[in-house]
Amino acid sequence: MRVMAQVGMVMNLDKCIGCHTCSVTCKNVWTNRKGAEYMWFNDVETKPGVGYPKRWEDQEQWKGGWELDRRGKLRLKSGSRLRRLASLFANPDLPELDDYYEPWTYEYSSLISSGPKKHQPVARPVSRVTGDDLDLTWGPNWEDDLAGGTKQVRLDPNLREGVENKVRAEYESVFMMYLPRICEHCLNPACVAACPSGAMYKREEDGIVLVDQEKCRGWRMCVSACPYKKVYFNWQTGKAEKCTLCYPRIEAGMPTICSETCVGRIRYLGIVLYDADRVEAAAATPDEQGLLDAQLDVFLDPNDPAVRTQARRDGIPEDWLDAAVRSPVWKLAMDWRIALPLHPEYRTMPMVWYIPPLSPVMSLVEGVGGDGNPVADPDDVFPAIDDLRIPIQYLANMLTAGDEDVVRGVLKRLAAMRAHMRRANLGEEPDPRIAAQVGMNATSIEDMYRLCAIAKYDDRYVIPPAHREVADTLTERQGGCGLDFAGGPGSCGAATDTAEGDIDLVTLAERGGGLSITQVNGNSTGGSA
Amino acid sequence: MTVIATSRAATLLWVVLPYVAITTFVVGHVWRYRRDQFTWTTRSTQLLEARWLKIGGPLFHIGLLAVIGGHVIGILIPKAWTDSLGISENTYRIFSATMGTLAGVATLAGLAILIARRLLNHRIAATTRGWDVTVMVLLGFMVLTGMWNTSIHNLIQGGYDYRETVSPWFRGLFLLDPNASLMSGAAVPLSYQLHAIGGWLLILIWPFTRLVHAWSVPFAYLRRPPIVYRSRAPLDVRRGAGGVTSSSPTESSVHVQS
Structure with missing residues (x-):
């Protein structure tokens, strides 16, 4: 077991009103520059719809993410490393500007x-x-609020898979939702694995995936390898850029700008501990519908003493462990299991998860009721959730690799929460049956309500500040001679690179401080990702 | 023109220019690598125009690699070596002219496509900088004079054995035994001289242009672990240890420097 910490995000789609405030503030902070005009590190898509770039979810076209080869081994969908090197002169899977x-x-x-x-x-x-x-x-957002009409809706890749023509027509008139998207900061990032220059990396401390602007050589394999199409090519600088999860803010214990400015309070940020040794095996789970459980299985319980002990050994600071216990991401994804990853079948182990929207289901039920009476009783809603083929099927195609039962389970929990709180607000006797139906109790369902509906700032964002003091130690060490340890190099600054070009820890300690700090700095002075 | 003046011009062109170019090339690369890696990129325009790039890009680059291979054979390998293998001058010339023409045509066609799309496509034109134009003009000049030498000279005009003059002069530069007289106007056809001068100019400006991406062919990619991790601080420091005690190879395998 090797414990690593990851900053994860959950978005409550039930509360997203599609106002694009997140996109606008993100753009003003990060991509309001020449060459980056077309980039939206954060965008909000109306679903069903083709999205941005067009039909990004169609991996048969774009070859993003991972797949299993014939022997069940994980490999990038765009083929072998050799194939990528062979296509350096022209990437066959690269979107063009007009696709954005x-x-x-x-x-x-x-x-x-x-x-x-x-x-x-x-x-x-x-x-x-x-x-x-x-x-x-x-x-x-050409197709904002289904403005693209039925022609655009039909092009949605999620509708192609298993949703028949006749239900499609019905659907367009009754169902619509918003999907805000940022980089997923995956545990198994395809963009990083595809980068020939080794310029893309995942930060050990918080799992944020970044592009080293100094090392990027513009081979643009990351752009096509990312199944979410969240790495962009700056046509002015000739370098790749992506969502940084606002790392300067995260390091200071502040939420990302998209979260901070979200008027619907739909976003949650928190720490998740995971076992880095098990990521690869989990991502190679044969059954696509098993990937959700496999990823949940990689997460580690921060309350478990064994996990805490190992986490300390792996250099995770005490306040980060405490933050992991209070993490809203942990609660939503693991405790209550109402948050789901976006397209787990891409096998990248994404870390921005979504609470599926109950509202489209409710509006269907209420619409069918006809007399305008809101139907909040689970006795009415639960059968509806069981019977509805859409939008359940659509949500399942997006969030669970097609496993409708998981989506139904989540929606029932959300419906139960509404029913439970409705009784409480109306001063009626609490009905323990409601919570029990979805495997919860009154306390847990009220906790869930507090986090989902009240959503206080300090509950939504539990971000421990980065430990700059350890980086500071390194600054002090710079120029010093580190001969006083076993197995050290014979002279100051002598590198002992291994054949793979790896640097062992001794070397890292010697000059790596300078390496990592300057490179992270280089990132910010590079002006972008 | 006096003999002295001619020899001065020859020294300038065939000794001074090459050494200035080589020095600039080396120092320029070191300087740029250390000072300005942010601009060290292919500056690809595929995002802006892909259809023609998919034809022109590979055609140009692969053709160019073949051309470079041909130059290695023709210039770096002494004639005596091929002679000792029993390869006659005629056999060599026909081989070099045929292969050179094929490679040259591919390069020329690729370059023509790339130049055309840069001129005609407004999006690409908007990203074009001064250095891009300089490089394109120079590359065009090199390919045209090179094709003239290889195809016209060798196939139609009966050939010129540059391995008696140009090649020894080139090798002499690197053996610190420069001999400008080998390249004198009487011995070497003008098109060969122009090609050589163009080549040194290309070497001269190389470190300041997008051509630097040639040195970034990512062979190391084939051998590194798929997921690269980097740390803001090394693991031992985060663990709170005062000094480094030990490091296990499994942990280090996640650290990669490109």
């Missing part, structure tokens, strides 16, 4: 510089890449 959209602005100056005219001057859209006039035919 051509960024534009408006020629506002024409509004004030125009001479006297019969007609009012207009600000024409111009491309932010070429400066040419642009006929707008696609853009970010």
